[in-house]
Amino acid sequence: MKILYVTYGLPVPPSSGARLRDFHLIRRVARHHEVYVLSLLEPQDDLRRTAEAGSFCAQVDGVAADRGPVGSSLMAIRGLLRGRPAATATYYYPALARRIRELTRQHRFDLVQFEHSFLAPYRTALDPDFDGATVLSLHNLGQHQYDSIYRMSSGFQRLVAAGKAGLMRGWESRLAADFDHVIVVSSQDRERLRREAEGINATVIGNGVDCGELQAQAPVDDESEDLLFVGTLGYPPNEDAVRWFCAEILPRIRDRRPACRLIVAGAGGHERVRDLHVPGRIEIIGRFTDPRPLYARARLAVVPLRSGGGSRLKILEAMALGRPVVSTALGREGLDLVPGHDLIEADQPDHFADAVCDLLENPRRAQDLATTARNTVERHHDWNLLAHRLLEVYDQWVPERPRSSVHDVTQTQRRPRSDGPPRLSVIIPVYNMREDLERCLDALAQSSLADHESIVVDDGSDDGSAEVAASRCDRLIRLDRNRGQSEARNRGAREARAPLLFFLDADVLVEPETLDRLLEVFQQHADLAAMFCSYQHDTPAGNFSSQYKNLQHHYTHQVSRREAATFCGGFGAIRRELFIDIGGFDSRQRFMEDVDLGYRLHQAGHRILLCPDIQLTHTKRYTLRGLIRSDVLQRAIPWTRVMLERRVFRNDLNTRSNQVLSVALVCLMIVLPLIPGWPGVALIAAESGLLALLLVINSRFLAFLYRKRGSLFVLRAVPMIVLQYAYSGVGLGLGVLAHLRDRMRITARPERV
Helix, strand or coil, X not given: CEEEEEEEXXXXXXXXXXXXXXXXXXXXXXXXXXXXXXXXXCCCCCHHHHHHHHCCCCEEEEEECCCCHXXXXXXXXXXXXXXXXXXXXXXXXXXXXXXXXXXXXXXXXXXXXXXXXXXXXXXXXXXXXXXXXXXXXXXXXXXXXXXXXXXXXXXXXXXXXXXXXXHHCCHXXXXXXXXXXXXXXXXXXXXXXXXXXXXXXXXXXXXCECCCCCCCCCCCCCCCCEEEEECCCCCHHHHHHHHHHHHHHHHHHHHHCCCCEEEEECCCCHHHHHHHCECCCEEEECCCCCCHHHHHHCCEEEEXXXXXXXXXXXXXXXXXXXXXXXXXXCCCCCCCCCECCCEEECCCHHHHHHHHHHHHHCHHHHHXXXXXXXXXXXXXXXXXXHHHHHHHHHHHHCCCXXXXXXXXXXXXXXXXXXXXXXXXXXXXEECCCHHHHHHHHHHHCCCCCCCEEEEEEECCCXXXXXXXXHCCCCEEEECCCCCCHHHXXXXXXXXXXXXXXXXXXXXXXXXXXXXXXXXHHHHHCCCEEEEEEEECCCCCCCCHHHHHHHHHHHHHHHHCCCEECCCXXXXXXXXXXXXXXXXXXXXCCCCCHHHHHHHHHHHCCCEEEEEEEEEEEECCCCCHHHHHHHHHHHHHHHHHHHHHHHCCCCCXXXXXXXXHHHHHHHHHHHHHHHCCCCCHHHHHHHHHHHHHHHHHXXXXXXXXXXXXXXXXXXXXXXXXXXXXXXXXXXXXXXXXXXXXXXXHHHHHCCCCC
16 A cells, blocks of 8 residues: 655654654554655754655655744735634645645555644645545644633633634534544544534544553662653643643642652743743753653653643653653543553642652552553553554555555565476464454565465454455465364365475564575475474564563574474474374364474474574564463463373473473462461562572573663563463463363273274
8 A cells, every 4th residue: 555644744753742653653554555754844854854764664755834923924814714724724835735736646645644633724735636545633633722721721822722712613523524534542532523523434543652662660769759741842731731730739749748859851842931940849851852761760750731632642651661640630631541540630739749749658559550551551552553553444444446555566576486386385374363464465475485375274254354365365265164273274284285384373474585495494304394483583562561472482492402392383384295194283272283283293203393593573462461361271271281191291492491490489489478387587588589599590581681672671571470480380280180181081981882
């Protein structure tokens, strides 16, 4: 798909809320589609920085906003005469309209997206022959914004806000009705639009943070009582928030906590609040490039907003970095956050001050709040998740017609196949993984090996996975219902024509040279029955659980024996004739069927090779709950049952001796406090000793995590390691019980005569 974004300011550097949103969403969309950016440039924008955006965009261009006080007044008058509110008229430049017309004439865009309501009038500048979709992205609603400014202001400022709100009334909803689809940042904004105009197609794509980049961090100074406010200070609601906090709230806080200070940081307009600077009490900081050092100084983040619209990136940023947040109700508007659970909400000055002091005086409560908030951000506000939702909107609303998408380009660049039979059959089972499958097949289409066939087995999906496969794979097999991966893979193997089978999960991406390298391995080892690869250490999923699990997979593959006794169906190859002879995957096994196949191959004397240098990308996104569920129900229990049934106990992969010992240590840590009679000091010493021994046993893995992600990631990984070994022990026990139950059923079954 070819997409044009019309933005206010370049998306680089991501130095403000709007630019952050544009940068993260556009960059992620560009991984899947061909993206162009055209920006209305403000003085701080420098077209020489387009190279930064050019690293992920096909083209970046801009038109300078050249206006002074007189020019702005003339533009406002001209806009009013043409039916545009004064607050938006100063953003309409004929030069930008001409550039939009030129671009849409030169390129056949599938979609053009306009950021902000004040750029929506440029829709009429599209080439008359443009036949793609139009999307309007509203970062906030101007009418609601000016209404809230009117309520909190007074005097002349109140009169100005009333005039702007009156002129904006109904204008945004009328404009939105002309677009094929509208993106809003909150459900409240969507309802406001729908109340004013029926039939508007609107989807909520909230604001987010890069959870992979912004990791929770402890304050540099444990004794610090600094508070932090971050925001664009040229934005009137932010200036009002800072002045209100300094006048009404901070004095109340300092009455109880004299050491408390306020740090105010933000680009654009910090000179407007420079008069508030008081050494030792209030510090004003201007533009910054990295928020992490600021949050490292602060104990809490405060958001005392009384007006404005949209949703607050500053709150999500603070939560991602592990800082408790105290906010007004309007400050958290548009965010799916629960007061008292994710943040503290207070609207009155004395209540706000009490909330801040309570958190400063109760570090445990503050840490619990920060931990819960970080988990919420990972589950609901990671940019990867939000970009996925945006891509779904595009797929739904872009008209069906031939497009110059990334997929089309990769297909035309692929070498033509020979007329003979394929040398390798790639078999991909899929069940309701439409987006993952699309990425998987697009990556496969770039393979340098022309002589392969791709077979997708749709295992009863109802999310459109089969439709994606039909246009991208060589053969599509549809099962009548969900029968499980074993049966899906077996069915694909029976239909395959090549002498070698490569089983590939739908959430795994191959490199262009992967298939060629697989063939080379089999050519170099004539006695080889099967082989499997490794995950790369990087994953597009940015949350901690996904990063941790992917790194653990990668590490396990890198340190395990090359001569293996098991198999991996997510990225493993096997000779087809042998696969059929040995009976394929055991269809009774819903999980760990690939491990079972590997054990059978090994016991039959066949050779299996682990090739850690052939690495693929795993795109699966784990939540903590999903990870625990997967590790216990889909790995620990069935793997234990398979090991006991096949009587294979091997010091390798996920059953290495240090892992077994780690499970025993964690179980002992859990049991010790339950034994009566332990003196408190002795119990603490014993638990500390067991934890230290656990860390020593896993020191190589921790050192690996430090090299890849740094010290903060390692600190988060330590409790994760303890938790993982704890629930793995539970899974092991349940697996043993399940095996004993199976044996009892077999023993109790009457013999047939």
